[in-house]
Amino acid sequence: MIKALKANYIITSKSRILQDSSVIIEEDKIKDIVPNKLVSKNKYKTINLKNAILMPGFINCHTHLELNWTQKLIEPFSTFPLWLKQIIELKRKKITKKVLVNSVIDSINESINSGVTTIGEISSYDGVDFKPLKKSGLRVVYFYEFTNSTYGNLNKKFFTDLLEESKNDMFELRIFPHSLYSLDTNKIKKLLRLAYKKKLRVAIHLSESIDEVSLTKGKSNGFNEIIFPMIKNKPKIEIINSTPLKLLDEINIEDLDIALVHMNNLNKGDRKILNKKQYSVIICPRSNMFLNQKLPDLDYLLRKKEVGIGTDGLSSNFSLDFLEELKFLYLSSKNIIKKNLEENIINKATIDGARALGIEDKVGSIEKGKKADLIAFEIRNSNPYLSIINSNKKDLMMTMVNGKIIKLR
Structure with a gap:
């Protein structure tokens, strides 16, 4: 009826x-x-x-539901690389599938209880989050994550099964190169070509920390000093003496619409690229504060339509409560945007988030x-x-x- x-x-x-x-x-x-x-x-x-x-x-554009279990294990830290070092060490531990699945289920429940109907999930544990998400009743934009160590998953049957599953109206597969600092630049190029060939959208962590900006500019940074010595397969990264967005834009020869997650460090040249190209941005304000990072340029980004909101995961936030994310963003923006801020925030949580994920024809x-x-x-x-x-x-x-x-x- x-x-x-x-x-x-x-x-x-x-x-x-x-x-x-x-x-x-x-x-x-x-x-x-x-x-x-x-x-x-x-x-x-x-x-x-x-x-x-x-x-x-609500559309929560960026989550790491699988990492719920790490929340109680994160020790105090002072820089982004020192936090990332802990995440790498924790993910190397042998965690049972049951722990991971329960993490996902708990995170799904918290999301539903705060009004989320669409979730943009980053999957990094060989699809352990797939079945709980399918059963959740949520609309799922499923970002399959790649780093140097997981790049070979392209050839696994599970990935090809995901391609078939993405024909489901409630489930959309996306490609997620983790970041410029966790993949060879050449591998990112190949992933972008694959996305173009398979007609899949792409997202990536970008400009989350000042260390990442220093890395692409060839300056001293915490990745070279702390992270790369931990990794056997050190990423081969192009150094262009410019920003992460400039590097990504140079290798994005297919001119794909890419969702840029975080974008905390924008300069004038970056804004020109964002104004000219069809990149969308996903901001995670509480996560930025948790990680001792500055907030993104809210005066610029909140005026754009292709900008959504994410909670990120519980390894870099105190909760997945989407309402708390909206409150924090509202309070952080009150002295920046004086007109129609309340409506702007709600739009970012709905229709603009849908635009950021490329699903505005369906929802938002x-x-x-x-x-x-x-x-x-x-x-x-x-x-x-x-x-x-x-x-x-x-x-x-x-x-x-x-x-x-x-x-x-």
Whole structure:
């Protein structure tokens, strides 16, 4: 039966807020948006979300769900390379599949409980996160990670199976070269060619630390001093005396749309590249603070449409609560952007996040024909945008993905 979701407010993420209206759902798609008075109880299965704001589901563009288990083991550190050293050492330990799977399941539950309907997951443990994500009911953008040590996974059956699985409407495979400092530059070029050939989108960690900028400029950096001595297969990296984005842009000869994760260190030349090319950016503000990094150029990035938000993983954050990410970003931006900041933040969490992942044709806004990925929150403020930012997990009333309710209070 066709469903009607009735709410006091509907945030469409298309610069419109509707009052006393209903979203009509047929199977997995949005069929229409109509005033509540036109909703017939005989025609629709009506779900009356009283005192509620209905909106597109949150899109967490960047996560490492498998690394939940590392959170309690991270010791204090002073620099990004010293943190990365700990991660490398922890990942070398023999961790049981059960521990990894439970990490993923716990992370999925925390994500759903904070209103996330689409997750951009970085997979680095030979697909241990695949089955839990498939069973979760979430929409999944699955980034298969490559480093020098895992580059050979291209030839594994699991990767070819993922290519077939990506034809599933709820699951999209992507290529994820981990970073410029963890792969030979030539291998990154080959991965970009593969993505072009298979018509797969790409993302990469980029300009996350000042050490990475120093690396591509050929200056003293923590990777040469701390990380590379730990690695048998030291990456062969092109040194161009410029920024990481400049290097990536030079090797991106196929001119692919690449999602750049973090981008904390932007200069004038980088902004010119971003203005000219179709790169998107995914910011992870709380992770940046956790790792003793500066925040990205919010004054520039928050004004762009192809910019989404990620929580990153629990190895570099205190929680995967997406609402906490929005609060932190809002407070960090209040003195930078004076006009329509609340709406801007909600757009970054929905339609702009969809643009960053290249799925804006499916989700991110409430429009006829789009997938029914929706969430509802109890009203906490007369400004619907600020009400959402001010919400906590207890205020979440409903989560729907692909027309199916996966959480109802």
